[in-house]
Amino acid sequence: MAQNMAAEPGGQMHHEELVGAIRQAIDSGDATALRALIEEEHPVDIGAALEEFEPHQVWVVLDLLPLDEQADIFGYFERDFQVELAHTAPRAKLARIVTEMHSDERADLFNELSDEQQDALLPALAQAEREDIRRLAAYEEDTAGSIMTSDYAVLSEALSAAQAIEKLRHEAPDKETIYRAYVTSPDRRLVGAVRLQDLILATPKTLVRDLMEEGPVSVRVDEDQEEVARKISRYDVLALPVVDAENRIVGIVTHDDAMDVLQEEATEDFHKVGSVGDLDTSVRDASIGLLYRKRIAWLVLLVFGNLLSGAGIHYYEDTIAAVVALVFFLPLLIGSSGNAGSQAATLMVRALATGDVMLKDWGRMLGREILIALLLGLTMALAVSGIGWYRGGAGVALAVAITMVLVVIVGSLIGMSLPFVLSRFRMDPATASAPLVTTIADAAGVFIYFAVATAILFPA
Numbered sequence: 001m002a003q004n005m006a007a008e009p010g011g012q013m014h015h016e017e018l019v020g021a022i023r024q025a026i027d028s029g030d031a032t033a034l035r036a037l038i039e040e041e042h043p044v045d046i047g048a049a050l051e052e053f054e055p056h057q058v059w060v061v062l063d064l065l066p067l068d069e070q071a072d073i074f075g076y077f078e079r080d081f082q083v084e085l086a087h088t089a090p091r092a093k094l095a096r097i098v099t100e101m102h103s104d105e106r107a108d109l110f111n112e113l114s115d116e117q118q119d120a121l122l123p124a125l126a127q128a129e130r131e132d133i134r135r136l137a138a139y140e141e142d143t144a145g146s147i148m149t150s151d152y153a154v155l156s157e158a159l160s161a162a163q164a165i166e167k168l169r170h171e172a173p174d175k176e177t178i179y180r181a182y183v184t185s186p187d188r189r190l191v192g193a194v195r196l197q198d199l200i201l202a203t204p205k206t207l208v209r210d211l212m213e214e215g216p217v218s219v220r221v222d223e224d225q226e227e228v229a230r231k232i233s234r235y236d237v238l239a240l241p242v243v244d245a246e247n248r249i250v251g252i253v254t255h256d257d258a259m260d261v262l263q264e265e266a267t268e269d270f271h272k273v274g275s276v277g278d279l280d281t282s283v284r285d286a287s288i289g290l291l292y293r294k295r296i297a298w299l300v301l302l303v304f305g306n307l308l309s310g311a312g313i314h315y316y317e318d319t320i321a322a323v324v325a326l327v328f329f330l331p332l333l334i335g336s337s338g339n340a341g342s343q344a345a346t347l348m349v350r351a352l353a354t355g356d357v358m359l360k361d362w363g364r365m366l367g368r369e370i371l372i373a374l375l376l377g378l379t380m381a382l383a384v385s386g387i388g389w390y391r392g393g394a395g396v397a398l399a400v401a402i403t404m405v406l407v408v409i410v411g412s413l414i415g416m417s418l419p420f421v422l423s424r425f426r427m428d429p430a431t432a433s434a435p436l437v438t439t440i441a442d443a444a445g446v447f448i449y450f451a452v453a454t455a456i457l458f459p460a
Contacts, residue, residue: 047076344415
């Protein structure tokens, strides 16, 4: 049945095709076809497809699989969906799957369960899993401790290469990765790291202490998760060891977990750039009420911010009444100011987030931005001055051209500087969102435009 569905090159189905094939197999009660279908597809694709089904249907599928495969697919579900499934599973079944999950994944799931579910689940777990969950779940959110796993490989520096390889061979099924093992002293202090490749290439009697990298890069257990992800990217490693205040290794953060963190942080920054509050779920699954609450606060605040633009128009009513042609260029000019500011803000927010620019660089960046904005403003002024001449004569053309230069410079400086100001006060620079920068730049643009026009067209 599943084999008859159209598939992508390599035998993998599109998401919609896979969902349809699973639904057809469930509806027909064909367990053999369902099992064959699951075995042909990657667990991550199966996980994404099963999220389209009701929990009782998902359990029908998972119950056909060996426990390790159940846990593998379960780990690819979104956290909210895992919690929903946990609500519908008997305690013993959930405990078996949780036991098979990676230590960091089960700790994350445990933190999302209600107090009643936690109290019911813990007694069903073996003592080792209980202690591991309690320890990992106790670390503060958004720190290295909250995303690390305790499934890492440890070696003694006194082992030979042959002994180390044999130890890793036995431990491999229970470890997140064995490509890099960590060398510790008897009291578990981190003293080095050794690559599996080096162990394999060395002569059997070579000691680990002669192969290891001493003092490997590590992170503190309370270090911010975003900084941990940056270090993994910077040093291009599969994992980083996590140590406590006494330099004892307590876990590792793997590359895939770091990528999840960067995706999460990037999503959060994008939401802030759009003046949207943090969402604890996906946009697809978010309720109308949640999306309303996350968006309304900033929008109402920006409405009052836009009143400044209205105040500027009211203040220069006489100028507008005398030269109506000025109104034609108002959207163009304030839009250009906001666009220039949004561009500058986006560049600076990203540069500050990646560490490309530091707070101390503000002065140097300010000088560059003034020059760049001047060049941009002159080019844009040249582009619109002809239209100004046609619509209102030389005076209007001059007012529009000068204003264009000034509003682009002012908008760019606002957009560039606001992220620095927020960072200086230990606020997230992503809060310097496009709507906020645009609102401020628009108001400034209105006052600049009519002040310039008044000075040129009606000199005292």
